[in-house]
Amino acid sequence: MVSDQLADRLAERTAMARYRMWRRIGWIALALAVTAGLVWVTFFSPLLALDPEQVHVSGQGTTVDVEQVREAVTDEAGVPLPRIDTVGLREEILEMNAVKNVAITRAWPDGLTVRLTSREPVAAVPQSGDVYALMDAEGVRVGTVEDVPDHLPSIVVSLTDDEAGRRAMNAALEVLGALPRKLAGGIQTVSAATQDDVRTTLSDGRVIRWGSEAQVELKIKVAQTLLRAEPSATTIDVSSPALPVTR
The missing domain is CATH 3.10.20.310 (membrane protein fhac)
Known part of the structure; x- marks a missing residue:
C-alpha cells in the first residue's frame, strides 16, 4: 500500500515536471515566434x-x-x-x-x-571665359552664371599672387556674409586690394571702407549709423570702428 502511494506520487511529480518543461518550451517557442515576427515586420516587411x-x-x-x-x-x-x-x-x-x-x-x-x-551666394566673382562664380560667405563655389544676378554684388580682387588674392577674397566674403540683408542688397561691387582693404560700393555710389574682416559686427553697426546720420557723405571709413571717418 505504501509503495503504491509512493509510486503514485512519483508519477504525479514526473508528470508535473514534464508539464512544466513543455509549458516552458511552449513559452520559449512563442517568444521566439513573436520575436521573429517583429524582426520580419521591422526589417523585411513592406509595412x-x-x-x-x-x-x-x-x-x-x-x-x-x-x-x-x-x-x-x-x-x-x-x-x-x-x-x-x-x-x-x-x-x-x-x-x-x-x-x-x-x-x-x-x-x-x-x-x-x-x-x-x-550655401547661399553672397557675391559673384569674375572668371575666365566671361562667366561669374557664385561664392558663399565661406568661399565655397555654389554655381556659375554668365551675368551677375541683380541681387548680388561682384567682387574684384586686384592682386595676382594666388595666396594673397585668396586672403583678400576670403576677407571680402566674410564681410559680405556678415552684412544684414538690407545693407547687402544695396551693394553693387566689392573690391579687396588686400585682405586689409575691403571696400563696398553701394548702388547710389557711396563707398564703405571696411579694412579687414576683424570686428566686422561692430563695423556694421557704425556704418549703419553713419549712413543714416550723414547721407551726403560719399565715403564712410570704418576700418577703425572706434575712429570712423566720413567725407
Whole structure:
C-alpha cells in the first residue's frame, strides 16, 4: 500500500515536471515566434518600407538641386526604414553642390524628413571665359552664371599672387556674409586690394571702407549709423570702428 502511494506520487511529480518543461518550451517557442515576427515586420516587411510620396525635403534655398536630393533619397524606396543607412545617405547628400548641412530623420511608418542647410551666394566673382562664380560667405563655389544676378554684388580682387588674392577674397566674403540683408542688397561691387582693404560700393555710389574682416559686427553697426546720420557723405571709413571717418 505504501509503495503504491509512493509510486503514485512519483508519477504525479514526473508528470508535473514534464508539464512544466513543455509549458516552458511552449513559452520559449512563442517568444521566439513573436520575436521573429517583429524582426520580419521591422526589417523585411513592406509595412515600414519607404514610400517616395512620404519623402519631405526642406531648406534647399536658392542653390541646392532639390530633385537631385530627392532622387538620392528615393533610391531607398521599398527599403524598411530601420534598414536605411541615414548616415551614408547624409554623406552622399553633403557631397552635392551647395549643400552646407543636412539632417535626416525617419518619419514613421514609411517616410523620411530631409532638412537641408544650403550655401547661399553672397557675391559673384569674375572668371575666365566671361562667366561669374557664385561664392558663399565661406568661399565655397555654389554655381556659375554668365551675368551677375541683380541681387548680388561682384567682387574684384586686384592682386595676382594666388595666396594673397585668396586672403583678400576670403576677407571680402566674410564681410559680405556678415552684412544684414538690407545693407547687402544695396551693394553693387566689392573690391579687396588686400585682405586689409575691403571696400563696398553701394548702388547710389557711396563707398564703405571696411579694412579687414576683424570686428566686422561692430563695423556694421557704425556704418549703419553713419549712413543714416550723414547721407551726403560719399565715403564712410570704418576700418577703425572706434575712429570712423566720413567725407
